[in-house]
Amino acid sequence: PxxxxxxxxxxxxxxxxxxxxxxxxxxxxxxxxxxxxxxxxxxxxxxxxxxxxxxxxxxxxxxxxxxxxxxxxxxxxxxxxxxxxxxxxxxxxxxxxxxxxxxxxxxxxxxxxxxxxxxxxxxxxxxxxxxxxxxxxxxxxxxxxxxxxxxxxxxxxxxxxxxxxxxxxxxxxxxxxxxxxAELHRAVALQEATASLSAAADRADVVRAMVVAGRRVLAADRRAPVLAHGDELVLEASSGVTAEQLGDLARRPRGAGTPLTVAVAEGRAIHLDQPDAVRARVPEVAGLVPGVPLGALLAVPLPALGQPGALMFLYRVAHRTDTAALAVAGTLAQLCVQALRRAEHAEDERARRRTAERMQEAIASLTATSTTVDVARSALGMGTAVLGAASVTITVLDPEDPTQLRLVDHLGLADAVAERNAAIPLDAGTPLATAARTGTPVYVGSPEELAADYPVIVADASSGGRASWASLPLVASGRTFGVLGFGYGQRRAFPPDERLALETFASRCAEALGRAERFEAEHQAAVQLQRALLPVTLDAPDGVGVAARYLPGVRGLMVGGDWYDVSLMEDGRVACSVGDVVGQGTAAAAAMGQLRVTLRALAPFAGPADVLTRLEQLSGTIPGAHMATVAHLVLEPGTGEVCYSLAGHPPPVLRRPGGRVTLLEGGRGTPLAPELGQPRAEAAVRLEPGSLLLLYTDGLIERRDRSIDDGLDQLVAAVARDPEAGPEAVCDTVLAELLGGEHAADDVALLCLELLASPRLELRAPARPESLPVARQALRAWLASVGATQEETTDLVLAAGEACANAVEHAEGVSARAELRLDAALEVGELARDVVRITVRDAGRWVERPARPGRGLGLDIMVALVDGLDLGRGTGEAMGTTVTLRRRLGAPAAPASVS
Known part of the structure; x- marks a missing residue:
């Protein structure tokens, strides 16, 4: 009941x-x-x-x-x-x-x-x-x-x-x-896992979703997706257990006989339901968390994934995995594989899109280049940023010796490696030479392949940890210009799509090099035309030092309208002018030529203001002369009187003896514009002996990254850098500091003149042995002009000749354009005696030579013949040696003080 x-x-x-x-x-x-x-x-x-x-x-x-x-x-x-x-x-x-x-x-x-x-x-x-x-x-x-x-x-x-x-x-x-x-819960959890895995945007999101799904679907206490990297299975993420707790299990060789590696190798789930089984098969994880024994383990392979992997589930206590649970685990694994594939495909697509976009940027940057140097810089930057190379080299066929490649630039190479490979014969057994010789790309995917095919280059090519290489010939219009080389830090198979990207980039580089070569040739012709319109010689009387510079801007092939001029008038005065015609091309060059010649013709007959007024009136008849700017001054060498007028031109820079520098702000007016009819003003300033004036065009001080005021401040600082520098040295310093070794966007013209306290010698010649007789002859003539005796002349020419010979020796192997600089000036010394100061400079590299009989006597000779000797040696980029000799005239040479 x-x-x-x-x-x-x-x-x-x-x-x-x-x-x-x-x-x-x-x-x-x-x-x-x-x-x-x-x-x-x-x-x-x-x-x-x-x-x-x-x-x-x-x-x-x-x-x-x-x-x-x-x-x-x-x-x-x-x-x-x-x-x-x-x-x-x-x-x-x-x-x-x-x-x-x-x-x-x-x-x-x-x-x-x-x-x-x-x-x-x-x-x-x-x-x-x-x-x-x-x-x-x-x-x-x-x-x-x-x-x-x-x-x-x-x-x-x-x-x-x-x-x-x-x-x-x-x-x-x-x-x-x-x-x-439980079945309903697993079904709901599986649906949630499907949604979260589907929503994952990238691989990291997928892995995080896999970890969460393991807890919700299979009630695991700890979850750890493990994927293969090379020959190892490596922990990707975990929950409830850390990589430190997993220890060696977080990184296992794929051949190890653990449940995890067996599941991956055999493609079947491995489950250990009892603590005894876990301790027997995987003893290192039996006590992951101190005081909490591990009761069960389930390893489920990720099927048909590009890289082997598995899901690992750990349980605190014994846990029986029945057939239904295994089926759910298999379904979860399939979902994870699909999500990983989607994420990898999406990432690959994003990577391809990024590469394509960057490739377009690279090609656009190459299209904008106009010189070989610009092409090389663009290729280096884009090769690392876009193509992922660890090192990039660009070599071209040497125009003077087409049987060898010349290294133009590199990125990621050690300096010693670059020096050893500065010139590569075409018959050398290297990938670069092979690519240049055959006109076909050379791909080397591993150090072993490099050692087998190109043993002579193994040490240099492998430096910096490089493990694979690509050498792409630069071919355009059937002509090989050079080779573009890439080095990578990992082994690479260079699949077809990667080879296509590399070869496309190399092809665009070759086309850019062809354009640059044509541009440079035509630009040089345009520069020569421009220089032909400038004065060949600078007329100046004794007691006035003059130097000038003209630098064409990087504005394509068009000539500009900048000019400078110096003329010595019959009364001994010196007329100087610097001007800038608006625009470029042959019209600007023609206007510049006519304005320069017209101003030279007007200068002897009126003061600067009247000359510019008359020039402005005539400019209306000169096509292209409208709104030109001009600085015009007249110097009386005997009195140091300078009268000047400015037509819309930046102010001249004046350096007084002692080094104080100011801008001449007077005499200002508008650019040449006859329709304005504005009266012209002029200003005057008296120069003491040793004063220096610098006239220039606005291309020197105008840059996009700085204001004109900042440019003027920088110019004043450059002129003040060396209070004793003459016109030649000042021009060099100004260009170096304001342009930084780069071409200006606009043309630049400089005119520098100095009222000498006594005649000054400034000699610039190639640092080659044939320049030594020229330097000795010029110094001998100058010493005679300042009243040196024959004995003094002989001593000083011998001492200076030793310094010049050293300068030529230092320049060996540095640059074919290395320059020898010889400056001489007369100073007032003690007891009102004149002191000759001779300075010899070079831009070479000091080389310690092995001691040999007959060598090393030059310094002793110089010390014996002069009163004072200063020796300076540059470091880093400021290479070079400066030797300064001093000798009092009218007195025997005293033992020289050396510093």
Whole structure:
């Protein structure tokens, strides 16, 4: 008949409700102790005691009790795990399905002698019944012990059997519900994982989504996607465990026999459900977290992925992975593979798009270049930024010796390597020479391939950790210009798409080199035309030093309208002018030529203001002369009087003796514009001997990256740099500091004149042996002009000749354009005696020569012939040596002081 207990068992929907109903049903029999055991997914029995009598629970299990949340949910007592093979009544009835009834403890112990504690507690009758599900499968047991000896009455047995059957039905029902709930949960988690993996934008997002999916889909305590890198499997990400905790497992050779590597190698899931199995197969992860043993491991391969990989799931306790769970794990792995493929394809597409965009930028930058140097710089920058090279070299066929390649520029090479490969014969056994000789690209994918095919270049090519190389001939219009070389830090297979990108870039570089070559030739012709319109010589009287410079701007092939002029008038005055015609091309050049000649013709007949007024009136008849700017001054050498007028031109720079520098701001007016009819002003200034004036065009001070005021400040500072520098040196310093060695965007004209305290010698000649006689002759003539005796002249020419010979020697191998500079001036010394100061400069490199007989005497000779000797040696980019000699005239040479 129905009882409250049977009713409760029939309606129970949760394990805890089943337990309460069992207690209620057995209560009339007043059991001493009772327990229910249920098979878990791991294959053992989770046991829950129902009655609680001190010291008796151990008799049921025969094992130490440990806290554990079993399949029955939150326990009322202390749940334990028991193996199905244990020699105890509960596991026995599950194994064979036979119910057991004992009238006494002795009878029970006769069948199960290892049932500890039963005799000591003097229990009476006992029973153990199997729990059988609706599908006929045994999945648990119900065991009870009663207070007194003797067989249970039939009614009591019937009650216990009924309770066991209803318990089985209730637990089977709840197990089905739990299984359905778990399956639903996995399905929902799988859908969420699908959504998160689909939404992942890149590889990193995919890996993070894989970690989260492992917890939600497979209830893993720790998750770690592992993917292959080269010959190793490397941890990509993890949750619940760190790479430090994983230790060696975070990086394993792909051939190691661990569950992870086996799953990857064989393409099947490997699961270890019990702690003993984990400890046996993967001992290093059995205790990842101190105090928390690892109970189970599941490794699922990622199938058909470009790079081998697996998902690794770790569980704190034993965890049985059934067929359904494995199927879900396989589905999750497929989803992860699809997401990784999408991410990799998207990243590849983005990379291709970026490369294409950068390639367009590179080609655009090459299109904008106009010189060989510009092409080389663009190729170097784009080769590293766009094509990912660690080093780039650009070589061209030497125009003077077409049997060899000449290194134009490089990026990423050691200086010593670059020097050794500055010139490469075409018949050399190197990739660059081979590419130039055959006109076909040369790809070397590894150091081994390099050593086999090009052994002579292994040391240099491999420097800096390079592991693969590409040498692309620069061919355009059927002509080979040179070779573009790339070095990479990793081995490369150079697939077809990469080769196409490299060869396309090299082709554009070759076309740019062809354009640059034509431009440079035509530009040089234009510059020569421009120079032909400027004065060949600078007329100046004794006592006035003059220097001039003209630098064409980088504005294409068009000639400009900048000019300078110096003319010596019959009365001894010196007329100087600097001007700038608006625009460029032949019209500007023609206007410049006419204005220069017209101003020279007008200069002797009026002051500067009147000359510019008349020039402005005539400019209306000169096409292209409108709005030209002009600075015009007249110097009286005897008095130092300077009168000047400015037509829209920047102010001249005046350096006084002692080094104080100012701008001449007077005499200002508008550019040449006859329609304005503005009166012209002029200003005057007196120059002391030793004063220096600099006139210039606006191309010197105007730049996009600085204001005109900043340009003027920089110009003043450059002129003040060396208070004793003459016109030649000042021109060089100004151009170096304001242009920084680069071509200006606009033409630049300089005119520098100095009112000498005494005549000055400034000689510039190529630093070659044939210049030495020229230097000695020029110095001998100058010394005679300042009144040096024959003995003084002989001594000083010999001492200076030694310094000049050293300068030529220092220039060897540095540059074919190295220059010898010889300056001489007369100064006032002690006792009103004149002192000759001779300075010899070079831009070469000091070389320590091995001692040999007859060498090393030059310094001794110089010391013996002069009163003072200063020796300076440059460092870094400021290479070169400066020797300054001093000798008093009219007195014997004293022992020289040397510094």
């Amino acid at each position: 129905a009882t409250p207990a049977t009713t409760a068992l029939t309606t129970a929907s949760a394990p805890t409700e089943v337990l309460r109903a069992i207690r209620l049903g057995l209560a009339p029999l007043d059991p001493v102790d009772a327990a229910v055991g249920v098979l878990t997914e791991e294959g053992d029995l989770a046991i829950e005691t129902l009655a609680h009598i001190e010291g008796r629970t151990g008799a049921w299990t025969g094992a130490a009790l440990e806290p554990h949340a079993g399949a029955l949910g939150p326990p009322a007592g202390r749940p334990v795990r028991l193996g199905l093979g244990a020699p105890l009544p509960g596991p026995a009835v599950v194994r064979d399905g036979r119910a057991r009834w004992w009238g006494s403890a002795d009878a029970a112990l006769a069948e199960f002698p290892s049932w500890p504690g039963l005799r000591d507690n003097a229990h009476g009758a006992a029973c153990s019944l199997p729990l059988v599900g609706d599908d006929g499968v045994r999945f648990g047991f119900l065991t009870a012990i009663f207070p007194g000896p003797g067989d249970l009455p039939g009614a009591d047995r019937a009650l216990v059997s009924l309770i066991a059957r209803q318990t089985a039905q209730a637990l089977y029902r709840t197990r089905l519900q739990e299984a359905e709930t």
